[in-house]
Amino acid sequence: MLEVQGLTKKFGGFTAVDAISFDLGEGEILGLIGPNGSGKSTTFNLVAGLYAPTAGSIRFQGREIGGLKPAQVCHAGIGRTFQIPRPFRKLTILENVALSAFYGQNGKVSRATAWKQAEEALNLIGLPYANDAGIDGLGAAALKKLELARALATQPRLLLADESLGGLDEAEMEQAADMLKNIRREKNITIIWVEHIMGVLMRVVDRCIVLDHGEIIAAGLPHEVARNPQVVEVYLGSDADDLQAQTSQRAGEGAR
């Protein structure tokens, strides 16, 4: 579904992403992790079309999308969320999502269809909305949900979820993780999930890529990656312990 080959992005003399390659199968959830400044967001922005690659290729469903404009990438079937939710504050919840549904499909659906798809996305995410409910007063978790609903309304085949857990408490994190699993199950949408904390993510993803200084330092199944000495070194201290705990919990779940 997605094949990334030798993807590189330089900003002046600084190489943010250094010849990384990975691929992604239909319906897979891939975790993209790494400390701050490791190149996760740059990789994301390259796939979403916010940056043009310096070198390398990004093929999506057999078509080269590297260097396309963000709107074109969106029309090609890739939806994304933002780490910090960026809703249109003067629009209602439903308007926010319906706008994505309509333009995300390049205006090729009818008004009514886009409206229905917006309601569907909100229902799938479980964000309550009244017809004229606005954005003001929504909490951090609700805004994250809105962000997801907006991305889903564009009817993507691939969803790029950017730090969907940031700013959430434990319970909300679990909920968000379940939500992503649910999205994959209901819609068979492929997901790349970026997070700089590993915890909950490791329980949900099928495979995991760890970036550091713009390079892939580990890739594979979550519990393999978690034991990789390089990864442990990058995630020194509490994060690494936390990571071990989370993955053994996952192994336990798998046995049930």
Place this chain on the structure above:
Amino acid sequence: MEIFDIFLLETVLNGVLFGGVLALLALGLNLIFGVIDVVWICYAELMMIGMYTVFYLTKTFGWNLFAAFAAAIVIVSVLGVLLHVLVIRPVLDSEPINQLLVTGGMLTFMQAAATLAFGIEFRNVGVSMPSLVLGEISLPWSRISAALTALVAMVLLWLFLKKTYLGTAIRAISQDRGIMPLVGVSPARIYLTTSAIGGALAGLGACLLVLQYDVHPAIGLSFGPLTFMVCVLGGLGNMLGGFIAAFIFAQLISIGGFYFHIEWGYVMAFAFFIVMMFVRPQGILGGKS
């Protein structure tokens, strides 16, 4: 005393009618600024071209007045798009001062070009409309129809912004330019559409004014600064604020002119504007920033 009050009432009503037209002019400028974040300093000069269009099509080519109106709206709308593509787009990412300078330069350019092309004579379409007489009050139909048309246009634009996806995108884009492309909206296309609508509104303004005023190359100066100040007073980019400010300005001009002299009306309006800029620099309904 009785008669005095009647004339004052007539003045207030005239102010309301003028306010309606002023509100329409401000709406176009606010729409452009709200969406593209650039002030069309030459907005009233686009209107001037529209007025000349109506004048020449009716007087020289013998067109029906309403056909000439339609043509003026289309032509000014196209001019709005050209202005965006040729002048605004290249400076979209420049400093605001550069954007003001290029559209300000366009103002001078268009005035000079109009002087060369049309001469400095004052032209009039020569359509005279009767007045609506209510007892001792008399209101020219040209003003009444202009205000009503402006009102209808504003309601239609409001419905468009509220009820269509394109309108929703136009309302949304001013809040977050960066995210629009990621929900599949192409800002370039929204800018073009908005420029076309802004131009069409200037064209409509031209049709309403050409019935009440002579057209000459500097007519823009009678309305451009006024429209700009209405927008700033209301909070630049805030359409509702501009609407309210238009009626405040129109009343000041109308009532000031009634008690003193018509020029004093403008002096009062501008003095009020200056004071307000100290009291509320962000405008009546402007945001905090």
